[in-house]
Amino acid sequence: MAVSFAKLVPLFQIMLYLTLLLSLNNGTARITSSFIRTEWPSVDIPLDNKVFDIPKGHNAPQQVRITQGDYDGKAVIISWVAPDEMGSSRVQYGKLEKKYDSSAEGTVTNYTFYKYKSGYIHHCLVDDLEYDTKYYYKIGDGDSSREFWFQTPPKIHPDAPYTFGIIGDLGQTYNSLSTLKHYMQSGGQSVLFLGDLSYADRYEYNNVGIRWDSWGRFIEQSAAYQPWIWSAGNHEIEFMPNMGEVIPFKSYLHRIATPYTAAKSTNPLWYAIRRASAHIIVLSSYSPYVKYTPQWWWLREELKKVDREKTPWLIVLMHVPLYSSNVVHYMEGESMRAVFESWFVHSRVDFIFAGHVHAYERSYRISNIHYNVTSGDRYPVPDKSAPVYLTVGDGGNQEGLAGRFLDPQPNYSAFREASYGHSTLEIKNRTHAFYHWNRNDDGNKVTTDSVVFHNQYWSNNLRRRKLKKNHLKPRV
Ligand SMILES: *[C@@H]1O[C@H](CO)[C@@H](O)[C@H](O)[C@H]1NC(C)=O
Ligand SMILES: *[C@@H]1O[C@H](CO)[C@@H](O)[C@H](O)[C@H]1NC(C)=O
Ligand SMILES: *[C@@H]1O[C@H](CO)[C@@H](O)[C@H](O)[C@H]1NC(C)=O
Ligand SMILES: *[C@@H]1O[C@H](CO)[C@@H](O)[C@H](O)[C@H]1NC(C)=O
Ligand SMILES: [Fe+2]
Numbered sequence: 001m002a003v004s005f006a007k008l009v010p011l012f013q014i015m016l017y018l019t020l021l022l023s024l025n026n027g028t029a030r031i032t033s034s035f036i037r038t039e040w041p042s043v044d045i046p047l048d049n050k051v052f053d054i055p056k057g058h059n060a061p062q063q064v065r066i067t068q069g070d071y072d073g074k075a076v077i078i079s080w081v082a083p084d085e086m087g088s089s090r091v092q093y094g095k096l097e098k099k100y101d102s103s104a105e106g107t108v109t110n111y112t113f114y115k116y117k118s119g120y121i122h123h124c125l126v127d128d129l130e131y132d133t134k135y136y137y138k139i140g141d142g143d144s145s146r147e148f149w150f151q152t153p154p155k156i157h158p159d160a161p162y163t164f165g166i167i168g169d170l171g172q173t174y175n176s177l178s179t180l181k182h183y184m185q186s187g188g189q190s191v192l193f194l195g196d197l198s199y200a201d202r203y204e205y206n207n208v209g210i211r212w213d214s215w216g217r218f219i220e221q222s223a224a225y226q227p228w229i230w231s232a233g234n235h236e237i238e239f240m241p242n243m244g245e246v247i248p249f250k251s252y253l254h255r256i257a258t259p260y261t262a263a264k265s266t267n268p269l270w271y272a273i274r275r276a277s278a279h280i281i282v283l284s285s286y287s288p289y290v291k292y293t294p295q296w297w298w299l300r301e302e303l304k305k306v307d308r309e310k311t312p313w314l315i316v317l318m319h320v321p322l323y324s325s326n327v328v329h330y331m332e333g334e335s336m337r338a339v340f341e342s343w344f345v346h347s348r349v350d351f352i353f354a355g356h357v358h359a360y361e362r363s364y365r366i367s368n369i370h371y372n373v374t375s376g377d378r379y380p381v382p383d384k385s386a387p388v389y390l391t392v393g394d395g396g397n398q399e400g401l402a403g404r405f406l407d408p409q410p411n412y413s414a415f416r417e418a419s420y421g422h423s424t425l426e427i428k429n430r431t432h433a434f435y436h437w438n439r440n441d442d443g444n445k446v447t448t449d450s451v452v453f454h455n456q457y458w459s460n461n462l463r464r465r466k467l468k469k470n471h472l473k474p475r476v
Pocket of ligand 5: 196233234235319355356357
């Protein structure tokens with residue numbers, strides 16, 4: 001914030017910051033930032049732009065990316081596309097650059113979408129890695145092979161510090177590029193992705209597949225070097241009967257690997273991982289979740305497995321926000337909120353991150369779990385046990401910003417602004433996490449909403465003891 005002051009920002013912006021500072025003393029202050037910044041028109045970058053460059057060489061691996069490969073962070077899944085022929089699914093890796101003393105064999109898949117034929121999509125699990133270690137890896141054959149590296153996370157530990165980036169609704173416009181570049185300067189070690197990836201479904205016929213490929217090349221600059229943890233959004237459904245395509249998530253499920261079996265999930269669209277000091281649960285807004293569905297059963301069991309003594313930070317990712325005061329997509333999350341909100345409150349979830357709405361919003365700790373069809377209480381009330389709801393759907397896709405918020409600002413909403421950007425969550429130890437929302441502003445990353453969060457389980461000893469007495473079991 002000090003930097004922004006020094007830069008002599010416009011007066012109204014300074015006033016906004018002052019309001020922000022004042023709000024620290026007043027838990028009920030609400031902020032609707034009037035700042036709206038759209039740097040570039042919301043159009044996709046042309047395919048011949050260098051951000052989509054095809055790597056040189058026959059059948060050179062492209063769209064290289066990694067994600068966590070197991071429950072606890074000792075494995076990665078490395079994925080890439082071989083464009084011309086099947087090629088090898090082998091990954092060579094090791095702790096020294098260009099000296100690969102280990103290798104792993106992956107699997108290959110391909111699919112058609114309308115008349116588009118995908119390249120050969122390789123997914124290779126590399127496991128039994130050491131924590132906190134830099135690994136180099138090599139994929140592809142002969143002269144066309146390519147080399148990358150990644151860093152494994154620290155061992156699961158309640159005080160393991162770790163920085164997550166949070167990006168949603170990214171797409172492939174100049175605004176998307178600005179978000180990606182700013183994220184890459186943020187020191188983030190891993191991305192929590194909130195769904196709506198490429199926006200390839202905005203195209204027709206063969207261009208759908210072509211724009212998935214360009215997006216894969218676009219994010220490689222980050223995703224080949226650190227894991228992106230995936231959740232799916234509506235733009236991944238691709239239900240396009242006019243083109244003869246009726247299998248939901250067809251491109252997504254072929255291209256995106258998730259470690260769902262490690263979390264005893266039966267579907268790649270919902271799963272969980274543990275990383276450093278965080279337990280991260282990924283849900284699917286567009287798969288059945290009402291009582292007795294597979295996702296409902298799975299979440300019920302997963303919440304019982306959460307051990308805050310080992311992983312104090314409990315984070316849930318989904319695409320559709322449960323609380324948002326934006327006019328766009330208003331109340332679309334109500335059905336999932338009705339099913340899961342009481343579990344989230346009783347499990348003391350720290351954060352629920354969502355995308356979908358192309359703007360930024362942060363809630364207070366509130367809940368609306370006393371409401372039922374016959375009771376009169378149908379307004380969210382302050383609730384210290386409740387999660388904070390964060391909407392970070394402002395990655396920068398071609399649909400543009402969602403600039404209209406409900407007026408007046410509802411009292412559950414703490415901060416909202418319709419600009420492009422991303423968030424970072426810097427976990428310091430079991431009690432403290434520094435959270436920032438960073439707006440893309442004239443090519444600069446400007447930290448606009450900063451909050452120090454206290455852990456829902458560890459920050460209050462009294463509450464901890466009470467939980468212990470209840471055998472730490474979430475009431476699900
Ligand atoms: C996948 O690749 C194989 C081998 O080239 C080819 O025979 C098959 O038709 C492809 N399948 C699809 C669904 O494109
Ligand atoms: C609905 O809410 C009312 C008022 O809070 C409560 O008395 C009643 O028990 C609730 N009904 C059910 C089925 O939970
Ligand atoms: C918002 O206002 C309503 C009605 O005055 C009140 O019942 C509720 O507790 C308030 N909620 C918050 C989060 O302050
Ligand atoms: C946890 O981190 C916060 C913020 O850096 C710090 O103030 C606090 O002293 C740390 N707690 C412990 C037990 O180290
Ligand atoms: Fe969406």
